[in-house]
Amino acid sequence: MAADPYTTLGVSRSANEKDIKSAYRKLAKELHPDRNKDNPKAAERFSEVTQAYDLLADKDKRAQFDRGEIDADGNPTNPFAGMGGGARSDGFGGGFNPNMGGGTRSGGFSTEDVDISDLFEGLFGGGDARQSRGGFAGGFGGMGGQQRRQAPPPKGADIAYRLKVPFIDAATRADQRITLADGKTIDLKLPAGVEDGTQMRLKGKGQQGPGGAGDGLVTISVEPHAFFRRDGNNVRLDLPITLTEAVEGAKVKVPTVDGPVMLTIKPGTSGGTVMRLGSKGFSGKDGKRGNQLVTIEIALPDDISELAKQLEGWQDRSNPRADLGV
Structure with a gap:
């Protein structure tokens, strides 16, 4: 029979869930098989600690144990309860003896x-x-001959991780390296459709238990970027150009998540014009990438005195606000 679970974890019978969980984590970390490869007793002790925690972490089983209805292994303490008892009024004895002599x-x-x-x-x-x-x-x-089926031994607890991913890496699904609780590092391939809050499950990368290891649960946190913004699966960028480039047209270099590309500005391009760069956005769950949407901003020079001289005597008599009804 297993030892008293409270004694195994080193907690009192009045310990709350937080105290029990804290004691288990401390012992599990200390006795983990990966840390005690040359100490078989540590592995045995690790299994005992995990079994004790599994019982006390289950409110119903803990209550049954405290009432003496089950033992530390989770088995009933008196499977024959109610079968025995005193003599009955009809003359039958409360129990039976398989060695009774004949004729009685x-x-x-x-x-x-x-x-x-x-x-x-x-x-x-x-x-x-x-x-x-x-x-x-x-x-x-x-x-009726039905044998009692033993419940499979529980797996170890899952371990939660939070992984910060740079904006550009999330858009291009670049492999990410993560360090696990046991000190080992692995490279993760980001899934299609990755976004802030996406969870990835790493099978068998949790805590060790009698029934095997739990899983690692990785929550992705996509970091913001200095000038890129996410809009669904599209990436938005405000691109400043000079007045000369807007009037005369030009070829300008534009940053994208995949690296800079050349963009053609047509003569007479107005501020607020949105230009599209195909497949330069985030991947959707279907694997197809969104676009990069470039909004043109016309940036005037800090010193406009020279520009004012060039425009002296010229007036733009168009009404850019006509569509607004003013």
């Missing part, structure tokens, strides 16, 4: 009339009773 009667019932092995078969299952014939060899099954 109690209230008109004779042991000669009953095959004791049949009684065992009815209570504990046919196969086991026939083989034991006077004992309980190999344990016992449930009523």
Whole structure:
């Protein structure tokens, strides 16, 4: 039988969930098999600590243990409860003795009339009773011959990670390196459709338990960029150009998440014009990439005195606000 789970974890019976979890984490970290490869007793102790935590972390099982209904292994403390008892008014005894001699009667019932092995078969299952014939060899099954199925041993707890990913890396799905709780590093390939808050599951990268290791849960945090902005799967950029470039047209270099490209500005391009660079955005869940949307901004020079001289005597008599009804 396993030791008292409270003693195993080193906590009092009045310990709350936080105290129990804290004690388990401390012991699990200290006894983890990866840290004690040359100490088999540590691995055994790790398993005991995990089993104790699994029982106390389950509110129902903990309550049953505290009431004495189950033991530290989670098994009923008295599987025969209610079967025994005092004598009944009809003359039958409360229990039975498989070694009773023949011919004895109690209230008109004779042991000669009953095959004791049949009684065992009815209570504990046919196969086991026939083989034991006077004992309980190999344990016992449930009523009607159904054997009790043991629940699979629990896996270890999951471990949560938060991974900060640069904006451009998220857009291009560049591999990211992450350091796990055991000190090992692995490279992660970002999934299509990755965004801030995306979760990735790393099978078997959690804490070790009797039934195997739990998982690692990685939450992605996409960092903001100095001049790129995300709009769905598109990337937006405000691009300043000079008045000369706007009037005469030009070829200008534009930054994208994949590196700079050349963009053609047509003569007479107005501020606020949106130009599209195809497949320069984020990947959707279908793997297709969005676009980069470039909004043109006309930037006047800090010193406009020379420009004022050039425009002296000239007036722009158009009404750029005509569409606004003013």
